[in-house]
Amino acid sequence: MTDPTTDPTDPTDPAADASTAETGRGEAAPAPAGPSRRSLLGWGGAGLALGATAAGGTAAALRTGGDARPAALSGDAVPFHGTHQAGIATAVQDRLHFAAFDVTTTDRDALVKVLREWTAAAARMTAGHEVGEGATGGLDELPPDDTGEALGLKPSRLTLTFGVGPGLFEKDGKDRFGLRDRRPKALVDLPAFPGDNLDAARSGGDLCVQACADDPQVAVHAIRNLARIGMGKVAIRWSQLGFGKTSSTTPDAQTPRNMMGFKDGTRNVSGTDTAALDKHVWVGEKDGPAWMTGGSYVVARRIRMHIETWDRTSLKEQEDIFGRDKAEGAPVGRTRERDEPSLKAMLPDAHVRLAHPDSNNGATILRRGYSFTDGTDGLGRLDAGLFFLAYQRDVRDAFIPLQSRLARTDALNEYIQHVGSAVFAVPPGVRDGDDWWGKALFA
Amino acid sequence: MRVLRSSAVAVVAAATALTAVSGCAEKSDTKGADTVRVKATDDKCEVSTTSFPAGHVKIAVENKGSKVTEVYVYAPGDRIVTERENIGPGTKAEITATIKAGAYEIACKPGMKGDGIRQKITVKGEGAAPKSDPELDKAVAEYRKYVQAQADETIPAAEKFAEAVKKGDLDEAKKLYAPSRVGWERTEPVAESFGDIDPKVDVREDGLEKDQKWTGWHKLEKSLWDEKKIDEDDKKLADQLMTDLKDWQKRVGTAEITPTSMANGAKELLDEVATGKVTGEEERYSHTDLVDFQANVEGAEKSYELLKPVASKNDAALAKELDKQFAELRKLLGDYREGDGFKAYDSVGKDDRKKLSDAVNALAEPLSKLAGAVVK
Numbered sequence: 001m002t003d004p005t006t007d008p009t010d011p012t013d014p015a016a017d018a019s020t021a022e023t024g025r026g027e028a029a030p031a032p033a034g035p036s037r038r039s040l041l042g043w044g045g046a047g048l049a050l051g052a053t054a055a056g057g058t059a060a061a062l063r064t065g066g067d068a069r070p071a072a073l074s075g076d077a078v079p080f081h082g083t084h085q086a087g088i089a090t091a092v093q094d095r096l097h098f099a100a101f102d103v104t105t106t107d108r109d110a111l112v113k114v115l116r117e118w119t120a121a122a123a124r125m126t127a128g129h130e131v132g133e134g135a136t137g138g139l140d141e142l143p144p145d146d147t148g149e150a151l152g153l154k155p156s157r158l159t160l161t162f163g164v165g166p167g168l169f170e171k172d173g174k175d176r177f178g179l180r181d182r183r184p185k186a187l188v189d190l191p192a193f194p195g196d197n198l199d200a201a202r203s204g205g206d207l208c209v210q211a212c213a214d215d216p217q218v219a220v221h222a223i224r225n226l227a228r229i230g231m232g233k234v235a236i237r238w239s240q241l242g243f244g245k246t247s248s249t250t251p252d253a254q255t256p257r258n259m260m261g262f263k264d265g266t267r268n269v270s271g272t273d274t275a276a277l278d279k280h281v282w283v284g285e286k287d288g289p290a291w292m293t294g295g296s297y298v299v300a301r302r303i304r305m306h307i308e309t310w311d312r313t314s315l316k317e318q319e320d321i322f323g324r325d326k327a328e329g330a331p332v333g334r335t336r337e338r339d340e341p342s343l344k345a346m347l348p349d350a351h352v353r354l355a356h357p358d359s360n361n362g363a364t365i366l367r368r369g370y371s372f373t374d375g376t377d378g379l380g381r382l383d384a385g386l387f388f389l390a391y392q393r394d395v396r397d398a399f400i401p402l403q404s405r406l407a408r409t410d411a412l413n414e415y416i417q418h419v420g421s422a423v424f425a426v427p428p429g430v431r432d433g434d435d436w437w438g439k440a441l442f443a
Numbered sequence: 444m445r446v447l448r449s450s451a452v453a454v455v456a457a458a459t460a461l462t463a464v465s466g467c468a469e470k471s472d473t474k475g476a477d478t479v480r481v482k483a484t485d486d487k488c489e490v491s492t493t494s495f496p497a498g499h500v501k502i503a504v505e506n507k508g509s510k511v512t513e514v515y516v517y518a519p520g521d522r523i524v525t526e527r528e529n530i531g532p533g534t535k536a537e538i539t540a541t542i543k544a545g546a547y548e549i550a551c552k553p554g555m556k557g558d559g560i561r562q563k564i565t566v567k568g569e570g571a572a573p574k575s576d577p578e579l580d581k582a583v584a585e586y587r588k589y590v591q592a593q594a595d596e597t598i599p600a601a602e603k604f605a606e607a608v609k610k611g612d613l614d615e616a617k618k619l620y621a622p623s624r625v626g627w628e629r630t631e632p633v634a635e636s637f638g639d640i641d642p643k644v645d646v647r648e649d650g651l652e653k654d655q656k657w658t659g660w661h662k663l664e665k666s667l668w669d670e671k672k673i674d675e676d677d678k679k680l681a682d683q684l685m686t687d688l689k690d691w692q693k694r695v696g697t698a699e700i701t702p703t704s705m706a707n708g709a710k711e712l713l714d715e716v717a718t719g720k721v722t723g724e725e726e727r728y729s730h731t732d733l734v735d736f737q738a739n740v741e742g743a744e745k746s747y748e749l750l751k752p753v754a755s756k757n758d759a760a761l762a763k764e765l766d767k768q769f770a771e772l773r774k775l776l777g778d779y780r781e782g783d784g785f786k787a788y789d790s791v792g793k794d795d796r797k798k799l800s801d802a803v804n805a806l807a808e809p810l811s812k813l814a815g816a817v818v819k
Binding site: 104139141142143201228231232233235 | 703706707764768793797801804805806808809811812814815817818819
């Protein structure tokens with residue numbers, strides 16, 4: 001994947017330029033006031049790159065804090081090792097492949113072996129290297145270790161984020177791997193919410209891996225190779241491709257729009273706000289269990305949008321439903337997107353009003369969702385929506401109360417349906433080459 | 444590790460090539476075949492020379508015994524290079540064949556039975572095959588026997604099926620359809636290596652080329668289950684199926700089989716399961732996919748068992764994993780048994796199909812490494 005002859009940080013490299021131009025489109029298309037000072041810093045003032053100075057990309061280079069991941073360009077590698085797993089506070093990449101796995105083996109050692117192999121492969125792939133002994137070479141009689149479709153592609157800010165679901169600890173009343181007592185209290189089975197129409201084949205899972213990258217092929221390659229390594233021990237239960245990130249963790253960047261055409265995730269937890277991350281996202285030492293300190297909990301929901309009926313809805317109703325205007329994204333009664341919303345000015349069932357932390361005793365989640373379109377549904381309707389991903393310190397104080405409220409009263413419910421659901425405990429970061437996904441859990 | 448190993452192999456291969464070239468130059472003046480004389484009796488197989496140059500070889504056989512005999516030239520692993528049957532007592536026969544350099548055996552089979560009385564011969568000259576591993580040769584020879592036995596057993600089973608079709612007995616034909624395919628499904632990669640037989644006996648409607656007439660099992664399957672009637676054309680197809688299967692039975696012994704092709708064949712059988720059976724595409728009318736599934740797995744396991752002595756020496760962990768996954772898949776398939784056969788695949792739900800698919804992946808992934816473990 002990495003080509004030593006092209007340096008992605010070299011602004012004179014046309015390849016690097018092209019890749020940043022892409023970020024430019026995704027994250028900061030109509031740059032409001034030309035290149036910022038920050039972006040110039042990131043480039044050392046390289047004039048060539050001005051057209052491509054995506055605030056998101058360069059801002060990421062300047063992020064500091066516990067999870068600082070200086071990934072300036074979309075082609076770069078994001079460090080795999082660290083206190084927290086990458087792919088949570090990391091500046092949101094353009095593409096997603098999220099996979100949930102069932103553990104099919106009953107052998108704890110075999111599972112541990114997969115997790116070790118996964119970690120080694122993840123460290124290699126996120127750095128832009130091929131898996132194992134590579135995609136070519138080796139014995140002619142053997143299939144190559146790496147599947148090869150990422151050859152020649154850049155690391156593309158690939159992050160691989162690993163989580164464990166409730167079923168790993170206990171399934172059908174059985175303590176499968178001697179882990180029952182280690183299950184975090186915060187890893188609850190999500191309650192049924194009003195309006196849920198969950199497909200079991202698109203829900204749950206004993207393990208998950210979230211692959212995010214700026215190149216969809218890099219993300220797909222990562223999941224494909226991990227699935228292959230795991231065959232016989234773990235099997236993919238479901239997976240979801242996503243595009244067009246719907247939330248940003250880089251507030252300087254343009255807020256992306258969801259499939260309904262609205263800016264989504266304006267008030268998200270910033271990846272640079274260490275205080276907010278510690279308060280709302282990272283599991284603290286006192287929260288317990290110890291193996292989760294520095295980790296987080298992720299809720300994944302496949303939210304199907306009734307695209308066609310939404311498109312037939314008047315602009316006024318659309319804006320009322322969200323509580324923001326469509327063009328600027330400004331809250332009702334305000335003029336700019338980032339103006340403080342006046343919740344009382346909005347209709348009582350407006351989405352923003354109901355979802356706002358002030359309406360939920362401060363409950364805050366870090367959103368990292370993506371739009372999806374899985375073609376059409378056989379009735380000629382777009383099978384599209386939001387693949388919602390939310391990271392939080394404890395689902396019991398965050399997603400569950402929030403969704404309980406939204407599911408009952410959100411005006412948006414007429415146009416959406418939750419069709420898939422899963423929750424995972426996301427352990428802290430892999431510290432170094434001796435550490436592996438789940439090591440502290442299995443210790 | 445692997446890179447080093449493969450370059451070592453390359454060096455050996457290059458050295459072999461050099462030797463072969465110089466060998467050829469030395470022998471160039473002796474080109475042109477002498478006749479090899481074989482005197483066959485009821486208990487002896489005398490060969491006039493055990494070493495002759497590669498190229499066109501003439502073998503003159505004289506049957507001095509009291510029984511009808513046959514003479515075979517076998518390459519390692521009992522691949523038939525050439526053969527002549529029905530050489531009566533007191534008669535002579537001449538066989539001509541192009542034989543590459545390497546080690547061979549000439550066998551006389553008085554009474555046209557058994558493995559025959561064998562003589563080792565060496566054919567010298569260009570393109571000498573690398574020295575073979577006797578353990579692998581044995582595996583290939585055993586597998587060749589298995590493949591032949593599967594073809595031999597298929598003929599009577601298919602005969603019964605064809606008879607039922609020709610009698611117009613719909614129910615009986617349906618009962619005999621799946622069992623008639625088992626031997627074929629167990630050894631399909633070998634049968635497919637001929638290229639012309641598979642499209643006649645095992646093609647599905649969607650696999651037809653333009654202007655290709657649809658013949659074979661699946662056409663009859665469609666008549667029996669989908670159209671629910673047997674017409675005159677079907678009866679002719681039943682005869683045609685037998686003709687084609689007998690052609691397979693006759694030629695299967697000449698197939699090129701190597702340890703690598705055995706290992707890859709095992710993997711291909713699992714590929715067949717993964718792409719055709721798990722999806723229910725293979726037997727879309729009869730829904731007897733699980734019968735084929737079982738036969739594919741059995742055939743793959745046979746190859747593996749024969750290669751295992753070598754594979755487990757080279758990669759013990761792989762052999763252990765393969766033992767485990769074959770056992771698991773066998774066990775899982777066992778859950779779908781019904782009477783003598785299996786549940787109809789259209790009664791196997793989505794969740795169960797997913798389980799079967801996962802189990803196939805679990806086996807096929809390590810199985811894809813078997814060839815590497817054999818050539819190490």
